Amino acid sequence: MKPYFRYFIMAGLCFSMHLSLAQKSKVERKIVQTIDKHNDQYIDLLKKSVSINSGTMNFDGVREVGKLYKQELDALGFETTLTSGQAFNRAGHLVAKHMGKKGPKILLIGHLDTVFEPENPFQEYKMLNDSIMNGPGVADMKGGDVIIIAAMRALKEAGVLDDMSITIVMTGDEEKSGSPLELSKKELVDAAEWADIALGFENADGNPKTIVVSRRGSLSWSLEVKGNAAHSSQIFTDKVGTGSIYETSRILNEFYTQLSGEHNLTFNPGFIIGGTQVKMDEDGGGGTAHGKTNVVSESTIVRGDIRAVSLEQLEKAQKVMQDIVSKNYPKTSAVLTFAENGYPPLGLTDGNNQLLKVYDQVSKDLGFGPVDPVNPRNAGAADISFTAGYVDMAVDGLGLSGADDHTVNETGNLNMVPVQAKRAAVLMYRLSRD
Structure with a gap:
């Protein structure tokens, strides 16, 4: 266990409970206000990215989505890189780094690709009503990528991002990993070795009242x-x-x-x-x-x-x-x-349970209700599994609520973009405070 968490695992829940007595702090209120203020921009960003075909083998499309998100993170002060995937026959990844001086090192995980290649007839989004979008990759997982960006902007405008150490890895081959796997996942594993905490922004089982603390390999x-x-x-x-x-x-x-x-x-x-x-x-x-x-x-x-x-x-x-x-x-x-390589299991650990408790308290304090763990039977393999054994705490499922992933019926609930962004941003703020 990394030294920082010898203290944090024992004291973190007590700290979170102490914060909850006062409910939202001034900084947390600013985070919430910022997300609400810019929500229309995040929805537009999601629509724009969903409209770009980024099937795993459409390298140009994957890179185009990466460039779109790179611009957003550049504007927030991140050092960003679009890596080459030539060595493993994929488009490459988006890696963004922000090095602060306080608190734990946090890894945020997303992915740029979808299962819908250019020849698939499912290429455009449509609104089924005022909040439900049907579109390729809206829930898995461009919605989660946009939530990451929204949370980063909220932390920036609240004046707390500068002190935080955050690495974002959005892979370009989550849906169809490149080979060899050790090269395909190298940037992700390197970031996990650096980090103390890993947060994944997949959409879990589509239920915003749940979060993933364990995934099967x-x-x-x-x-x-x-x-x-x-x-x-x-x-x-x-x-x-x-x-x-x-x-x-x-x-x-x-x-x-x-x-x-x-x-x-x-x-x-x-x-x-x-x-x-x-x-x-x-x-x-x-x-x-x-x-x-x-x-x-x-x-x-x-x-x-x-x-x-x-x-x-x-x-x-x-x-x-x-x-x-x-x-x-x-x-x-x-x-x-x-096979010699596959997706490793993300085993249930005390640290993961501890992180769930902090997130649960954040959700309650924001008025969004309790959060329960997802049954591992309902959570497939995902990139966060490659952090197993490296980080002391990891949870997944912080992304956009949706349904029918990997099908032409895939949907995302746009009303949950600000909700998930607020939960994630406040969670990271609380984790950053020693």
């Missing part, structure tokens, strides 16, 4: 099964055995039987191909299979992912899966491999 896996090709009339004989498809079905069924009851663990076979001949596509996202009904299958390939809430849970599940794979049907063999 994600790791891909591949299963390759071999059998003896022969005439189907000879299946189950000592010489031929069962074939690869039967062996694959046994393995997948045992995965389900032995592990599906494990709390917060999921494992999903995303696709399967099997037959006499199989061939994977170069990108690993599919393939082709050929065979006949009267021929025993020779090869089967399955690809999927596994999600766990802790490294311990992941390792335990991997051992069970490998044990299942090793107990083959007659005349078959199978190899299960896990």
